[in-house]
Amino acid sequence: MSPPLSCTLCTLCNRKPIGHAGHKKCNGCRSAVCCSLDYQKKDWRLHKLVCNQLKSFGTQNPRPSAAHKIAIFLPADQDTPKLLWVKVVEANGDIDLEAPSLPRSKYGHQIYNFDHTTVMYVRCNKDADGSAPNQSIVGMMKGVYQQENHWKGLIVIVSRPGTLINPRVYKDVTATTFRVTIDFFKAINSGLDSPGLKVPTTEAATDHLVPHSNMVQGVEIASKGDAFLHGKMRYTEVQVSFDNPIFTISPTQISEHMGFPLQVRNAGDFRRRDVEKGDKMGFNTFKNRSALFLNMEADIQGHNWGWADIFVWDQDIGTVLVVRQDKRLLTSPQVEALAK
Numbered sequence: 001m002s003p004p005l006s007c008t009l010c011t012l013c014n015r016k017p018i019g020h021a022g023h024k025k026c027n028g029c030r031s032a033v034c035c036s037l038d039y040q041k042k043d044w045r046l047h048k049l050v051c052n053q054l055k056s057f058g059t060q061n062p063r064p065s066a067a068h069k070i071a072i073f074l075p076a077d078q079d080t081p082k083l084l085w086v087k088v089v090e091a092n093g094d095i096d097l098e099a100p101s102l103p104r105s106k107y108g109h110q111i112y113n114f115d116h117t118t119v120m121y122v123r124c125n126k127d128a129d130g131s132a133p134n135q136s137i138v139g140m141m142k143g144v145y146q147q148e149n150h151w152k153g154l155i156v157i158v159s160r161p162g163t164l165i166n167p168r169v170y171k172d173v174t175a176t177t178f179r180v181t182i183d184f185f186k187a188i189n190s191g192l193d194s195p196g197l198k199v200p201t202t203e204a205a206t207d208h209l210v211p212h213s214n215m216v217q218g219v220e221i222a223s224k225g226d227a228f229l230h231g232k233m234r235y236t237e238v239q240v241s242f243d244n245p246i247f248t249i250s251p252t253q254i255s256e257h258m259g260f261p262l263q264v265r266n267a268g269d270f271r272r273r274d275v276e277k278g279d280k281m282g283f284n285t286f287k288n289r290s291a292l293f294l295n296m297e298a299d300i301q302g303h304n305w306g307w308a309d310i311f312v313w314d315q316d317i318g319t320v321l322v323v324r325q326d327k328r329l330l331t332s333p334q335v336e337a338l339a340k
Helices: 038-059 135-140 175-188 202-207 223-231 251-255 273-282 289-294 332-339
Strands: 069-072 080-090 094-099 105-112 116-123 155-161 217-222 235-241 262-266 318-325
Touching: 038 069, 038 080, 038 175, 069 135, 069 175, 080 155, 116 175, 116 318, 135 175, 175 289, 217 332, 235 318, 235 332, 251 289, 262 289, 289 332
Parallel strands: none
Antiparallel strands: 069 080, 069 155, 080 094, 105 116, 116 155, 217 235, 217 318, 262 318
16 A cells, blocks of 8 residues: 655655646556656666555564654665654654664764655764665666765664644655656766765755755744743754844854854743743743854853853843844754754
8 A cells, every 4th residue: 555645746846736737646556646657667777676566565564653654765786766654752862763574773864855854864973884885875876976985884774744834744645756756866876066076965965856946944932931931942943034034143253163153032922921931830931042042152252251141141031033144044953953
């Protein structure tokens, strides 16, 4: 049983049907469409790697629970992708994934947008523990690009609905998810950045793949009250308009000193009922130590070195919004690393 078809855009060109002309839906997995028979033929060599698996995976491997979602697994020692169940779990307010059949490790992730969000999990210590090049990627990308394969260790691909925020839910992958992954690997190994650099940054590839708009991804840091009383995640990736007033303020000294200028602005509401609840429970609902740390002065010659402006960044801070001054993508792990 295949996952329900969730995409009506062409897998190759990302276009909607024109007029009454329908897209060519795959009769096998029924989870990918192409806008023409020609495109369907072009996609077949890669599509067939997951088509039959998607068609039968749910029937041969019943869903263990409602919390389990189908993911694409790229084993390091095999030349074809596999499907597996991953369990979405919540721990201390954060969403995480569990796949008992995989080695336990901490994962980093990069996101590429389609009409859903495709997330790729890779092992953070893959370059330090002697991991071999991922043979699944070698097999998948044969004939697509000829550069050296820099991807090492096992990789897991999952899918999330929508693209505007970082949602707290996952969905089953589809063949379209797989195609987005292929395009990502192709772009990140195609020399998009400066001459002589074989593998440009993921950000450079993302900028190339995702059409530019008047929105950019920033990060909200929740206050103690928003996290404790309203269940907000500590760090949440959000979309910010280019005309948001935050882009008119000066970046923080610490981020400038590190060569990564960030702008920080209050974004939460000061609700009286939250203040009253916090007082009864014995804590300041607008406390935000991460925002405080981001705004400490970094000039070692200055009188306020190691301190933040007491009139702005004292105790009543609340939830804040953080963006990059250059209006490029900012991720939660980046902000968390700087704020601790």
